[in-house]
Amino acid sequence: MDELLDRIIERLITDADDAYSDAKKNPDDKFSDGVKFAYSMALDTIRNHLIAEEYDLKEYGLEEDPIKKYA
Numbered sequence: 850m851d852e853l854l855d856r857i858i859e860r861l862i863t864d865a866d867d868a869y870s871d872a873k874k875n876p877d878d879k880f881s882d883g884v885k886f887a888y889s890m891a892l893d894t895i896r897n898h899l900i901a902e903e904y905d906l907k908e909y910g911l912e913e914d915p916i917k918k919y920a
Contacts, residue, residue, distance in 0.1 A: 889919040
């Protein structure tokens with residue numbers, strides 16, 4: 850199960866990075882900005898659950914607050 854969770858989070862981070870790049874290239878595109886925001890919120894939710902369960906955030910690549918990272 851942890852391997853699956855690792856892959857899911859890794860994929861979400863990759864997709865969030867891509868969405869962030871797209872939004873930066875097109876600052877007036879509200880859709881791109883919304884996609885970026887959605888990924889940051891999804892990662893923030895996962896991060897908060899990992900914190901609550903006392904998981905090591907570095908192990909999942911979520912040591913940085915995704916809301917701040919993708920602002």
